[in-house]
Amino acid sequence: MADNQEQQGLVYTNRNSLMNRLYPLVKLAWVFVIAIGLFIYKSPISGAVMFVSVLLLAMLAGKIPFRQILGSSKIILMLGILLMVFHFFADPGEPLLKLGPLTITDNGLYQGPIFFFRLSVVVLASFVLIWTTDTRDLMVSLTKVGVPYRGAFAVFLALRFLPLIQREVDAVRAAHSIRGKSTSSGLGHRFKLWQRYIFTILINGLRKAETTATSLECRAFGLYPTRTYVKDIHFNPWDLVLIVVTVVLSTGLIIIEKVI
Amino acid sequence: MAEKKSGWNFNYTTRDIVIIAVIAAITGVVNTGVGNLWYLANTSLGPLGGALLQGAFMWAYILAMWLIRKPGAALIVGIIEAVTEILLGNAAGIGTLGWGLTQGLAIEAVMAISNYQKFDMLTAILAGAAASQFGTLWTSIFYGWDPAYSKDVWMAVPINLISGAILSGLLGYLLAKAISRTGLIRSAGR
Numbered sequence: 001m002a003d004n005q006e007q008q009g010l011v012y013t014n015r016n017s018l019m020n021r022l023y024p025l026v027k028l029a030w031v032f033v034i035a036i037g038l039f040i041y042k043s044p045i046s047g048a049v050m051f052v053s054v055l056l057l058a059m060l061a062g063k064i065p066f067r068q069i070l071g072s073s074k075i076i077l078m079l080g081i082l083l084m085v086f087h088f089f090a091d092p093g094e095p096l097l098k099l100g101p102l103t104i105t106d107n108g109l110y111q112g113p114i115f116f117f118r119l120s121v122v123v124l125a126s127f128v129l130i131w132t133t134d135t136r137d138l139m140v141s142l143t144k145v146g147v148p149y150r151g152a153f154a155v156f157l158a159l160r161f162l163p164l165i166q167r168e169v170d171a172v173r174a175a176h177s178i179r180g181k182s183t184s185s186g187l188g189h190r191f192k193l194w195q196r197y198i199f200t201i202l203i204n205g206l207r208k209a210e211t212t213a214t215s216l217e218c219r220a221f222g223l224y225p226t227r228t229y230v231k232d233i234h235f236n237p238w239d240l241v242l243i244v245v246t247v248v249l250s251t252g253l254i255i256i257e258k259v260i
Numbered sequence: 261m262a263e264k265k266s267g268w269n270f271n272y273t274t275r276d277i278v279i280i281a282v283i284a285a286i287t288g289v290v291n292t293g294v295g296n297l298w299y300l301a302n303t304s305l306g307p308l309g310g311a312l313l314q315g316a317f318m319w320a321y322i323l324a325m326w327l328i329r330k331p332g333a334a335l336i337v338g339i340i341e342a343v344t345e346i347l348l349g350n351a352a353g354i355g356t357l358g359w360g361l362t363q364g365l366a367i368e369a370v371m372a373i374s375n376y377q378k379f380d381m382l383t384a385i386l387a388g389a390a391a392s393q394f395g396t397l398w399t400s401i402f403y404g405w406d407p408a409y410s411k412d413v414w415m416a417v418p419i420n421l422i423s424g425a426i427l428s429g430l431l432g433y434l435l436a437k438a439i440s441r442t443g444l445i446r447s448a449g450r
Binding site for chain 2 (some may be wrong): 090153154
């Protein structure tokens, strides 16, 4: 069951791949470099090249099975296609085809794929980061570049609380169902139900926050300017090759766009 | 809950940090669900569709600011909440951080104008409306809505403002007030 979840979902798995071994902050910076490039590209071909590059990187260097990539990206690809179709009609240009009150323009046909690739590649790169990076390692690497450990701890704590909250949502929903407040009702009723769920979950969550804060204070959390970690991570300058290659590829694509 | 409290106090206690983390985690779960509805509306109907639901994302930023009452609380919740959304599979990936930043900054801007002293309903409504519109700035950049030729971007402004004022500002304020009355948060309003 757990294996199946790991195969299908958006969870970190240590596959001992090249991407697994990279320094977390390098991977985070890589996602930003990819995103910046996609905001600069003016041609859908550049977006397509990046899409294929990230996909190959995920499969070859990250050892992520294609089925898992497809399973996690289905919604994104669907939204990307919707966004592309919206641009077909919304962007001004020479009319090519009239569909009732809507007109497909030549510029829309060109811009649509640009935005499809912008959305899908940014998300795919983020997924690669999630699939190959332990969040604890990411937090430790952030503190090493000067992020206050109390701040990094807040992020880590939020992630630690996530499964508890998801379980709490299920428990509150089940409790309401037992009392006859079914979730398979109309939209208005569902909205009211969610209002109740959120308030209950908030109150329970804040109660846990109070006890957690007291426990941390009892252990003198925040007393020293730095803290130690059970598992330390180390930066290898060779990891920067990923960023250098991506910058070279992105710059090359931008130059080609300008020349052609 | 006191309506006024002065303010440029950056001394975050451990309790503040944990409350921020919990609120961010809860909002991350809720907003990931609401986000899927929003993406559907935004990508198929454009800026007008997105504007209807845009205000539904920042109630927790207001809640955190009203409970903690320190500069940066809304921005920090925005960033951490965005990180949790990314990890939960938000359909914008790392682009989610853009909303966390812009929406959080908008609330901080409104609170800074009030010198972090006014914690009344009107300020919450203004902060919610501003956050909603600031978030839409990032949406326009990310989704390529160009205000120069897309009328919808301008027509969406009043819808955004109303949506943010009610779904984030008013809702966040009422939630903060209700939670404060329960006495659960010892630091609330202090």
